[in-house]
Each structure stands twice: as structure tokens, then as C-alpha cells.
Amino acid sequence: MTPGTTTAPSPWFVRPPSADAPARLLCFPFSGSGASAFSAWPAAIGGAEVCPVQFPGRENRLAHPHYGTYEDLADSLVEPLAPLLDRPYAVFAHCAGAMPAYETVLRLAARGLPGPECLYVSAQPAPHEASRDRMLGLTEPELRAELEAFVRGRGIEPRPDMIDLGMFTLLRDHAAAGAYRRTEPVRLDCPIVVLHWRDDADVSPEDLEGWRRYSDSVEFRVVGGGHYDFMDAPDELLESLTSWR
Template sequence: MDAKRSPSRWLLREPVGDRPNRLFLFPYSGTGASIYHRWPRKTLTTEICLIQPPARERRIRDPHYGTYEELAKQVIENLLPYFDRPFGFFGHCGGALPGFATALELHRRGLPTPTCLFISSQVAPHDGPFGRYLHLDDDELREELCGFVRRLGGEPNAELIEVGLTTLKLDLEANRQYVFAGPVRLPGLLRTISWIEDVEILHNQMTGWPLYADTGRFHSTVLPGDHHEFLKAPAALLDALDDGMEQGRLAAMATRRAAIGAASR
């Protein structure tokens, strides 16, 4: 297999398959999979799989994906073998729309789709592009990156900040280009997560998402914490993810049973 197409390049670690569900995490804008270093490798029912897009961290020399649609195609091309059991996508803010785009591309191709899609701190596609970062200049983005590094417990390095700035700007441009005229329904469960102290994306700015799910398949959760609370993998978030994955798995099983029953009549 071509090294550029190797799943090991797309995942921070290889899945071991010891849980009934897999949850794939997309990184935040301008960052890579290592932002989830505080997260556990698994929950009670779900294995946590960290997606590593190109143009960052150990893939810094790989060309940027360009658009969310192109990223979705690359994710599917490389990770489809791991969608062999109930799986979900989670993304926060700039990581949420790539997860949605990938779920949509899977649906359009008639391939397995996420049993549950988790959207944290992001507006619905037809309500965007939206976000303070989209309007910051280079100096302001550098300051944001430095603050983010400190939040993770490090000290900013000027050279690495410049590398991160290049990636962040390309990620933000992908966000700007992702424009929807209206909602598109996905077959699985859709769960939004907002944060009480989040000043970047407010809970009432995420009200467009129910239009992307069938009746009874949407759920909204508000958790304590600010915009970056997700980095800590708080117990309340992990519980919400575990619950969504199990509910999604059970809903998918029920749908399959109904289809088999209808076909046998």
C-alpha cells in the first residue's frame, strides 16, 4: 500500500477492535490529533480513534486537503475498512464540519454511515460560515495559537507557531468555502453539544442542526465548561458520547431488523 494511503498515517494509533463501537475524533482547526492526548483510549462501549489529517504534526509535509469535501473523500478512501462496526464522528468547532462532510459523503455513496454524529460548538452548515477566527488577521491568529499552546501546558515556539499559522489559515479557508443553501438529512442519530461558558459559539446559535436529522433522531446536550473544556475529556462529555454511540447502535439494529422483516413479507 502507498505510504500516503496507509491508514497508519490517518490515525494516531491503530484500532484494536475490543469495543462494539468506534468513535473517530476530528481535530480542531490548525491542530492535529495530539490535542486529544488527555482522552482515554476507550470508554465502556467505545474505542476512541484519533484522525490525523494532512499538513500537521507528523504529516506536516503532506499537502493540505483543500476543502472539506476533498478531506471527506480522503478519509473514506483510507479509513473505510475501520467502518466495519457501529461508528461515530466527533468534532469540535472547526473539527465538526469535516466530520459532518465525511458523514454526508458516505451517505451519498451508499456506504456505511455514522450511527451517531456529534457536533460540538459549531453552527449548522446552512448558517455558516460563522466564527470569530474567520475574521482575524495573521497577528491575531498568532496570539490565538500561542494561547492555545499555553492552554495545552506548553510554551509557544516562534517557528512552530508560524507552521501552525499556515495550517490554521488553510483550515479556516476550507471553512469559508463550505457553504450550504439548505439542510440535508442524514440517516443516523445527530447530537449537538454546547458549553455553558462558551463565548465563541452560543447554544442558541446551533439551532439549525435538528433539520439535519429525521424525527426522533436529534438530541441536544449542554455541558458545563468553556469553549476548550472538551480538551480535558470531562466525564460528562464521555458519558454523553457513550450514550449516543449505544443509542445509535441500537437504533441501527432496529432499522436492520425492520428492513429484514419487510423484505421477508
């Protein structure tokens, strides 16, 4: 085994987690994206190693079968995550990534594995209110237009082949989001920090209130920026992500 790594390389991580890190921050991407959503983030935040999770069916895992449902994705994550839970850790999830993140934390607890010190959820209504997501009501042409606008917003002129590839992933992720149903909240043992982006036109503070039912300790914070500005790792966000340490 290479010094400084915990195990042999896992497809669930774009880089092997370090054995020397005192703590870890597991990061779940949003629908249609992958671990590259965190490519501009520092390697560590507040001493915690940043560990973006790479879902199958995208980026370097494009040839891997899509996870299908959030429940199946969470089931699949328990085994690869288990070796990383030997030290304090927190979980950050943006937008629809909060659903598999929440389901994964539930499954870790059910198997008696260590839970996170904190779950950070960004710009996403609570699981039992996930149907509020505006994207779920969009047609395929409208989703394509959203994807093109997102790419342009990142300073890239979208090529048709690029958008075709993005739609291949986005449509499958979109189907998983549409199929997700949780009618009754199940409380977590860890605190939850709910992040609202001040300039987010899609998700309001009221949309996030449902998270109060998911932990005995729920804190709401407002961060400057728009819906996708988390990708640029703004200082205000990074400061929030150190509060559990």
C-alpha cells in the same frame, strides 16, 4: 498483520485501529489542530475504541499536502474509513471539524457504506451557518494572537518557532473554513447530538440551533467548561459520548 489490528498502518490514524474493539468512536479535530487534540482522552469510551482522525498537513503528516477544501477532505476519507465501518461506530467532531465530519457522513451514505449510530457535534454552528464562526473574521495577526493565547491556555509558553509552525497549518485550515459553503441542509439518517460548552464565549446555544434541520433526531446538551475543555476529556463529556451504545 499484527494481531489486534485491522489493516496495515494508515497515515489517517496515529495508531492502528484494533480488530478486537466492539465499536469505534471516530474523532475529528478542530482547525489548526490534529489528532493530538485527543491525546488526553481514554483509549475507549463506553466500550468504543477512540480513533482520532489525522488530517494531512499537520503533526506527523506535516509533509503531506494540505487537504485543500472540506469537500476534498471528505472525499479522501471515504476509502481509509471504509474498512473500519464493519462494526457499530459514532463520530465526534469539535468546532470546525464538524464540517468535514458531516460531509464525510454524507459521502459514506452516497456510496452505500454503513453510517454512524450518532454524530456528535461540539461548539460549531450548522453547515449552512458556518460563516458565523468568529475566527473567520480575524486577520492573520489576530489569528496569531489567538494561537498564542490558546497555547498559553494549555499551560505552555509559546515560542516563536512553535507559533510559526502552528500558523502554517492554521492559515490553510482557516482558508478551507472560509471557502466552505452549504446553502441547503441535507438530512442525515443518524441522530445528531449537539454539545454546547457552558462557558464558551464564542459559540452560544442560539448559534447551534441550525442543526435541527440536519436530522429527524437532534438533541441539544450543555456540558460544563469552555471552548477547548473537550481536550481534557471531562467526565460529563465522556458520559454524553456513551449514550449511543
